[in-house]
Amino acid sequence: MEDKKNDVILSIRGMCKSFGRNQVLDHINLDVKAGTVMGLMGENGAGKSTMMKCLFGSYQKDEGKIFLDGKEINFEGPKDALENGIAMVHQELNQCLERNVVDNLFLGRYPVNSMGVVDEERMKKKASELFRKLGMTVNLTQPMRNMSVSQRQMCEIARAISYNSKVIVLDEPTSSLTIQEVDKLFEMMRMLKSQGISLIYISHKMDEIFEICDEVSVLRDGKMVMTKATSETNMNELISAMVGRSLDNRFPPVDNVPQGVSLSVQHLTTKFEPHLQDISFDVRKGEIFGLYGLVGAGRTELLETIFGIRTRASGRVYLDGKLMNFNNAKEAIEHGFALITEERKANGLFLKCDLTFNTTIANLPSYKQGVALSDKKMVDATKKEIKIMHTKCMGHDDMITSLSGGNQQKVIFGKWLERAPQVFMMDEPTRGIDVGAKYEIYELIIKMAKEGKTIIIVSSEMPEILGMTNRIGVMSNGQLAGIVNTKETNQEELLRLSTKYL
Numbered sequence: 001m002e003d004k005k006n007d008v009i010l011s012i013r014g015m016c017k018s019f020g021r022n023q024v025l026d027h028i029n030l031d032v033k034a035g036t037v038m039g040l041m042g043e044n045g046a047g048k049s050t051m052m053k054c055l056f057g058s059y060q061k062d063e064g065k066i067f068l069d070g071k072e073i074n075f076e077g078p079k080d081a082l083e084n085g086i087a088m089v090h091q092e093l094n095q096c097l098e099r100n101v102v103d104n105l106f107l108g109r110y111p112v113n114s115m116g117v118v119d120e121e122r123m124k125k126k127a128s129e130l131f132r133k134l135g136m137t138v139n140l141t142q143p144m145r146n147m148s149v150s151q152r153q154m155c156e157i158a159r160a161i162s163y164n165s166k167v168i169v170l171d172e173p174t175s176s177l178t179i180q181e182v183d184k185l186f187e188m189m190r191m192l193k194s195q196g197i198s199l200i201y202i203s204h205k206m207d208e209i210f211e212i213c214d215e216v217s218v219l220r221d222g223k224m225v226m227t228k229a230t231s232e233t234n235m236n237e238l239i240s241a242m243v244g245r246s247l248d249n250r251f252p253p254v255d256n257v258p259q260g261v262s263l264s265v266q267h268l269t270t271k272f273e274p275h276l277q278d279i280s281f282d283v284r285k286g287e288i289f290g291l292y293g294l295v296g297a298g299r300t301e302l303l304e305t306i307f308g309i310r311t312r313a314s315g316r317v318y319l320d321g322k323l324m325n326f327n328n329a330k331e332a333i334e335h336g337f338a339l340i341t342e343e344r345k346a347n348g349l350f351l352k353c354d355l356t357f358n359t360t361i362a363n364l365p366s367y368k369q370g371v372a373l374s375d376k377k378m379v380d381a382t383k384k385e386i387k388i389m390h391t392k393c394m395g396h397d398d399m400i401t402s403l404s405g406g407n408q409q410k411v412i413f414g415k416w417l418e419r420a421p422q423v424f425m426m427d428e429p430t431r432g433i434d435v436g437a438k439y440e441i442y443e444l445i446i447k448m449a450k451e452g453k454t455i456i457i458v459s460s461e462m463p464e465i466l467g468m469t470n471r472i473g474v475m476s477n478g479q480l481a482g483i484v485n486t487k488e489t490n491q492e493e494l495l496r497l498s499t500k501y502l
Contacts, residue, residue, distance in 0.1 A: 009034040009198050010086075010167050015064035017050055022394065024050045026222045028064070032167060037189060037199045039209040039230065042219035043242055043434040044406030045392035048202055051219070052169055056081045056088060069166065079108065087160035091172035091202075091405060091432055093152050097145040101138055102127045105159050130162055134188055149343065150177045150295045157185070161192065168192070169200040172405075174208060175431045178294045178460060179495070186212050204434050205461070206235045218242055243436040250435070251467035252442050254486075256449035258287035258470055263423055263454050268315035270305055274298055279315070279480045281473055283456060286449050290465045290486070291458045293475030293498050299458045300342055302475065303425045307332045307339045319423065333362065336422035340412055340429050342458075348412050349400050356382040356396050358411050363418045385414030390440060406433040413441065424448060425456045430464065442468055462491050477501040 008031045015028040025047050032038045042048050054061040057075030066073050068085065075081040078088070095104050102123050111126075113119040124140060131138050136154055144152055153173060160168050170189075174182045189199055189212060201213055209216055210230050218226040218241040226233075226241040262285035270276040276298050283289040291299045304310040306317055308326025317324045319335065326332040332339070341348045350358055359382040360367055367377040382396040389410040393403055400408060409432065416424065429445075430438045445468065449455055459465045465472055466486060474481045474497035481500035484493060 007033045009069055011067040012051075012055070013065045013067070015051065015054060015066070016062045017047075017054055017059060018062055024222050025054070025061075028219075028222075028224050030217055030224065030227070032198050032200060033214075034166075034198055035193050035196045036214040037193060037201050037212055039213035039216035040200055040202045040219070041204070041209065041216060041238060041242055041434075043436050044404040044432075046219040046242075046434075047222045048219055049171075049404060052088060052171070052200075052202075055169075056086065082163050082165075085164070085166035086169070087163050087165040087167070088169040089153070089156045089160050089171060089173060091175060093149070093156055095144050095152060095156070098143055100143055101140045101147075101155055104144055104155060105130075105162060126162075130158055134158055134161070134191075135184070148295050150181050153177070154181075154185075157188070161197075165197065167198045167200065169202070171202045172204070172432050173201075174203070174205065175428070179462065181295065182208070204432070204438070206238060206435070207463075209238070210235075220244060239435055242434065250439075250463065252439065252446055254288065254446060254468060254470065256286050256288065256446055256470070258284035258449075259452070260285060262287075262320060263456075264318040265306065266316045266318070268302070268305060268317070269313045270301065271311045271313040274301055275478045276301055276305060277479050281480060281483060283454050284470075285454055286452045287471070288445060288449050288455045288457060288469045290469035290472040291456060291475060292460075292462075292465050292472055292494050293481075295460070297475035297498065298478040299475050300427055301478075303339060303427055303456065303458060307337060307425065333419065336419075338362075338416040338419060338421035338424045340409075340416065340424075340426045342427040342431065349408060351401055352399075354397050354399055355386070355391075355393060355403075355411055358400050359385050359396075359414050359418065362415050366418070381418055382414075385411075385417060388417070389414050389444075390437070406437050409433055410437065410441075413444070421453070423454045423456075425458075427458045428460065429457060430459075430461075462494065465494070466491070474498055474500075 010032040012028055012030040015025055017025040028051060040048055050059065053059040055066060057077045057080055073084065096107065105127050106123050110118045111122050127140050136158065138155065173185060177185060192199065203209055213230050216228060216230050216233065217224060218238065220242060261282045263283040266280050268276055268279040274296060279302060293299050301310055305312055308328045308331055312325065324335055350361065356378050360378045364373060367373050367381065379396050386393060386396065391407050391410045393407065400411060430441055433441065445455060457469065469486045471483055471485055472489065472494065473483045474494055476498050479501045481497040
């Protein structure tokens, strides 16, 4: 590597990785320059996560070499990588939720005083300095559990920076952030760039790639098919490189025709923080109703209250004129309601089980043969949903953790489709899903609406909420700030409504 360019900080050469007969990475080459942001794109299952795990030593590569600052490296694991200048902020946050911000920041490397006791004052001082430098206001003593996903993510980015990293990998960092928080993140990234730190930015969001990245590389089926300066490419070329075909539009035509009122929410108020205050709205049969708002506005809490997993103080929910005030999720499911949660690993999947278990768990009575469950019926149902959802996997008996994040999300969709719900509520349903798979899910949602399903979608992605709904309810600080017709509104009106009660 003596002849390498001075500005290349990280170089991957000929990286290969197989699992059994399945080759996941096929002679990958990648150069990341100092003080730049390299975008990394590819469909779910293209090999992005495997490539990063090989870089960090979580997986051992079969072939190839990795050079950091001109020196060949082979990390034994993530701790080794962190201590040698490479950090990663994962999409699925892995934090000690019962511990506070400071504890999580110094996890595995607590400073001690001359007595050998953990030096908490030093930790707090260092943490305060770090967050002040990053322009972040954080309550250092509160447990992580009490923080929003976006706040926890910002803390994880701060932790990565605290290692004095030369390269920081950000995996879908904006999947749970509002527009304002994304702006703050990008500001932070530009500051890091100016200090000579390099960033690898894994994202499915095209507009973000063009806004923040200097270069972009595309993986498809384990091969690196394209690397270009973002100024020399465009959205259509990126999509073609990712999916091997061109997508003329990001969203299919929303041509469903809503009928009369199906779901009616009247004066819904909750007991515990964050409070929902006197929320009323109707959703029609066959309608796709969007919920927009800043993180913490109460969108998730609203879905959870309707679904019976959050305590109601007052108010009523009706479906086709019948009272549906559920006390738990089981009641909601039995009455034809389904809910895709925002954090799939926390409360959407059984991580120690296979695809068949995760696909059939919500609908077990349907697979009975006499008094016992029929393995054949469960496997057949799973194979059907794998086919419908185009889930990338080796088979129905794969462990759910062996799938990419987007394919895990498809399994969750399949699980609920098996119940044929009447009301389908989705909290960030395309979070962490690639552009090709998103389009398939959009088509599925529109098809369900045409079949007369009542659909509510929470999304932080402005193009998605405007491209995939008939009407949009905007939440602001636990209140419904307004309902607008999608075809008659714009981003400015949605943002104005989202700050109405702040």
